[in-house]
Amino acid sequence: MALIGKLVVCGVGLIGGSFALALRRRGAVGHIVGVGRKPASLERALELGVIDEIATDWATALDGADLVLLATPVGQLDAIMSAMAPHLGPNTVVTDAGSTKRDVIEAIYRRLDAQLPRAVPAHPIAGAEKSGVDAAFADLFVGRKVVVTPLPENDPAAVERVRAAWAACGATVVDMAPQEHDRVFAAVSHLPHLLAFGLVHDLAGRANAELLFSHAASGFRDFTRIAGSHPEMWRDICVANRQALLAELDQYLAELAYLRALLMAGDGARLEQLFDEAQRARNAWAAQFSPTSTAE
Amino acid sequence: MALIGKLVVCGVGLIGGSFALALRRRGAVGHIVGVGRKPASLERALELGVIDEIATDWATALDGADLVLLATPVGQLDAIMSAMAPHLGPNTVVTDAGSTKRDVIEAIYRRLDAQLPRAVPAHPIAGAEKSGVDAAFADLFVGRKVVVTPLPENDPAAVERVRAAWAACGATVVDMAPQEHDRVFAAVSHLPHLLAFGLVHDLAGRANAELLFSHAASGFRDFTRIAGSHPEMWRDICVANRQALLAELDQYLAELAYLRALLMAGDGARLEQLFDEAQRARNAWAAQFSPTSTAE
Numbered sequence: 105m106a107l108i109g110k111l112v113v114c115g116v117g118l119i120g121g122s123f124a125l126a127l128r129r130r131g132a133v134g135h136i137v138g139v140g141r142k143p144a145s146l147e148r149a150l151e152l153g154v155i156d157e158i159a160t161d162w163a164t165a166l167d168g169a170d171l172v173l174l175a176t177p178v179g180q181l182d183a184i185m186s187a188m189a190p191h192l193g194p195n196t197v198v199t200d201a202g203s204t205k206r207d208v209i210e211a212i213y214r215r216l217d218a219q220l221p222r223a224v225p226a227h228p229i230a231g232a233e234k235s236g237v238d239a240a241f242a243d244l245f246v247g248r249k250v251v252v253t254p255l256p257e258n259d260p261a262a263v264e265r266v267r268a269a270w271a272a273c274g275a276t277v278v279d280m281a282p283q284e285h286d287r288v289f290a291a292v293s294h295l296p297h298l299l300a301f302g303l304v305h306d307l308a309g310r311a312n313a314e315l316l317f318s319h320a321a322s323g324f325r326d327f328t329r330i331a332g333s334h335p336e337m338w339r340d341i342c343v344a345n346r347q348a349l350l351a352e353l354d355q356y357l358a359e360l361a362y363l364r365a366l367l368m369a370g371d372g373a374r375l376e377q378l379f380d381e382a383q384r385a386r387n388a389w390a391a392q393f394s395p396t397s398t399a400e
Numbered sequence: 401m402a403l404i405g406k407l408v409v410c411g412v413g414l415i416g417g418s419f420a421l422a423l424r425r426r427g428a429v430g431h432i433v434g435v436g437r438k439p440a441s442l443e444r445a446l447e448l449g450v451i452d453e454i455a456t457d458w459a460t461a462l463d464g465a466d467l468v469l470l471a472t473p474v475g476q477l478d479a480i481m482s483a484m485a486p487h488l489g490p491n492t493v494v495t496d497a498g499s500t501k502r503d504v505i506e507a508i509y510r511r512l513d514a515q516l517p518r519a520v521p522a523h524p525i526a527g528a529e530k531s532g533v534d535a536a537f538a539d540l541f542v543g544r545k546v547v548v549t550p551l552p553e554n555d556p557a558a559v560e561r562v563r564a565a566w567a568a569c570g571a572t573v574v575d576m577a578p579q580e581h582d583r584v585f586a587a588v589s590h591l592p593h594l595l596a597f598g599l600v601h602d603l604a605g606r607a608n609a610e611l612l613f614s615h616a617a618s619g620f621r622d623f624t625r626i627a628g629s630h631p632e633m634w635r636d637i638c639v640a641n642r643q644a645l646l647a648e649l650d651q652y653l654a655e656l657a658y659l660r661a662l663l664m665a666g667d668g669a670r671l672e673q674l675f676d677e678a679q680r681a682r683n684a685w686a687a688q689f690s691p692t693s694t695a696e
Contacts, residue, residue: 179668229617249615291603292616296623298659299595301678306655307587308681317685319545320588321525323629326622327592331682333619335675339668346663353660357653359602363594364649367642372475372635379631382597385604386627389613 107132107268112165112172114139114184116149119201119228120175121240124154126273129242139165140176149237166191171269174200179340181208185215197222197262199269203289203337205253205282207344212255220257224266227251227285228275229293235334246274253282290348295356297338298349300331403428403564408461408468410435410480412445415497415524416471417536420450422569425538435461436472445533458487465489467565470496475636477504481511488515493558495520495565499585499633501549501578503640508551516553520562523547523581524571525589531630542570549578586644591652593634594645596627 108127113120116138127133138146138155139162146158159165166172166188174181181200192198198219202208208225216223229249250270254263267277280288307316342349366375404423409416412434423429434442434451435458442454455461462468462484470477477496488494494515498504504521512519525545546566550559563573576584603612638645662671 229615248617251615288608288612288615291606291612292620296599296620299599299656300623301675302655302659303592303595303652304678304682304685305674306652308677310587312584313681316584316587317681317689319525319547319584320685320689321544323626324588324592325686326625327596328682328685329622330619331678332686333675333679335672335679338675339672342663342671343666343668346666350660350663353656353663356599356602357656357660359598360595360649360653360656363598364646364653367638367646367649370639370642372639375638376631376635378601379597379629379634381604382600382627383629383631385609385613386600386624389600389616389624390621390628393613393616 106134107272108170108265109134110137110169110171111135112137112139112159112169113155114172114174114188115176115180116140116146116155116237116240117175118235118237118239118244119230120173121149121152121154121237122230122242122244123173123175123201123228123269123273124149125240125242126245127269130272132269132272137165137169141180145237152237152240154237154240162188162191166193166196169193169196171265172196172198174198174202177334177337177340178202178204178208178344179336182211182215185211189215189218192216192219192222194222197224197265199224199226199266201226201228202344203227203293203341204344205251205285209253209255209282220255221259222262223255224258224263225253225255225282226266226270227253227289228270234332235337243274245270248275250275250277251280251285252277253280253285286345287348287351290345290352294341294345294349295352297330297333298342298353299356300328301333301338304328304331402430403568404466404561405430406433406465406467407431408433408435408455408465409451410468410470410484411472411476412436412442412451412533412536413471414531414533414535414540415526416469417445417448417450417533418526418538418540419469419471419497419524419565419569420445421536421538422541423565426568428565428568433461433465437476441533448533448536450533450536458484462487462489462492465492467561468492468494470494470498473630473633473636474498474500474504474640475632478507478511481507485511485515488512488518490518493518493520493561495522495562497522497524498640499523499589499637500640501547501581505549505551505578516551517555518558519551520554520559521549521551521578522562522566523549523585524566530628531633539570541566544571546571546573547576547581548573549576549581582641583644583647586641586648590637590641590645591648593626593629594638594649595652596624597629597634600624600627 136155212223432451508519
């Protein structure tokens with residue numbers, strides 16, 4: 105018997121679609137219902153066999169549902185939870201794929217107060233600059249981390265259902281406190297995205313942008329890959345986590361002020377020392393933690 | 401008959417070694433002599449068949465040489481040119497692989513004033529975070545750009561010899577003015593390297609660095625790949641091109657100040673607009689210019 109009889113995916117894009125594909129391939133899901141803002145992309149998901157059914161109202165979608173994955177930009181979650189709340193039964197577990205957790209948890213307390221035992225916040229760490237259901241694939245989460253930030257009110261069985269679903273996708277599930285989650289990802293994910301968007305935006309606005317881009321090579325390609333990410337998703341992440349992101353940005357600006365002083369002084373010795381420390385740390389990380397070392 | 405009878409490579413690392421391997425595979429070179437600071441890496445180059453002979457003095461190395469490639473960090477070029485100058489014959493063309501060109505040209509005028517017709521500055525645009533002769537491979541330059549910045553005093557036949565050698569490596573050879581070269585690469589290469597080194601150095605210095613790195617994913621991997629680059633090489637580039645690099649850094653700091661203001665104000669609309677413009681520009685670049693689109 106399937107782990108999840110009926111799955112509802114709200115926002116059938118890269119993340120939601122890959123979650124559905126992974127569970128289906130594993131035989132861990134029975135029936136998959138898609139919900140979302142864009143009829144065209146739901147039709148596409150149906151056409152691709154990512155979902156079995158499109159629901160246009162929450163009552164139909166949630167009837168007999170075992171698990172709901174909210175995989176939309178986090179800015180939409182408050183309104184979505186508010187709309188679905190009246191139709192949530194006692195056997196339906198709700199989880200999300202938001203890249204920020206404090207704001208999602210605030211929305212849960214506001215909108216799902218009657219379902220707190222079965223509302224389990226989570227965040228799959230699967231970077232991909234492409235978006236939309238056409239970019240979804242069953243292996244997206246294989247070997248990736250999924251961070252679960254359970255609420256004190258959560259029913260252990262509900263948390264276990266969420267953990268088991270992500271484990272079935274091939275992910276490694278870890279627990280974190282929401283505040284720590286948001287600080288950690290502001291540093292290693294949200295800030296780098298902001299910096300990459302900023303560099304491309306800066307260069308694209310130049311009078312000689314075409315000349316500049318025509319000479320950019322593989323270093324530029326990799327440095328700016330995340331600037332190809334979903335603008336609305338990243339708008340919501342930056343706004344939702346701006347407190348932690350501003351703290352990280354300010355620390356980084358202090359680092360750049362130091363680098364600028366070394367350049368002004370032409371201090372080659374200190375520049376080399378800093379580059380050397382960074383190179384060692386980066387190579388040590390790549391050797392130990394790199395999500396796909398083979399792609400290094 | 402080989403394009404180059406005798407080739408001398410000074411600094412047999414990733415770039416110098418790959419140049420030698422590419423020309424040899426193409427049958428475009430007869431005999432390859434290696435010169436350098438580190439006997440061990442020259443021995444390794446000999447062992448790998450990258451060079452045919454190790455020379456420990458310039459008189460021997462340059463005797464009957466058709467082409468000399470200086471592929472050391474740019475900070476060493478002034479002293480190297482000074483040492484080799486007395487031994488350079490009238491049939492030997494000298495070129496370099498420096499990532500900056502104004503400083504290299506200044507060194508040429510200082511040290512190779514008697515050889516100006518045959519001293520041809522160039523820069524192969526081949527990004528690779530790995531360094532050393534073990535990382536060298538014959539295909540490194542296939543499909544990559546090589547920028548040549550000829551001097552007014554250059555003999556056209558000498559420039560052609562350099563162009564032909566790089567073309568034989570599979571590269572596309574383009575001409576640029578030195579000042580423009582240094583401004584363009586400050587923007588699309590030197591600044592991104594500085595930013596990546598800075599981010600990794602910033603995070604590596606944190607008390608919770610281990611926790612941070614343990615949650616970094618593929619976006620972080622690609623954004624920081626160039627922080628694995630050769631510290632001495634990048635020290636020299638940053639010092640040599642600090643004027644243009646500081647101008648680029650200051651423009652980027654203005655961009656970050658704008659982003660910071662948008663975050664402070666929680667201005668989601670302007671953040672999304674900026675991210676959207678960056679995403680479009682980056683995707684357009686990837687489609688048109690990406691050095692290896694297949695790796696995107």
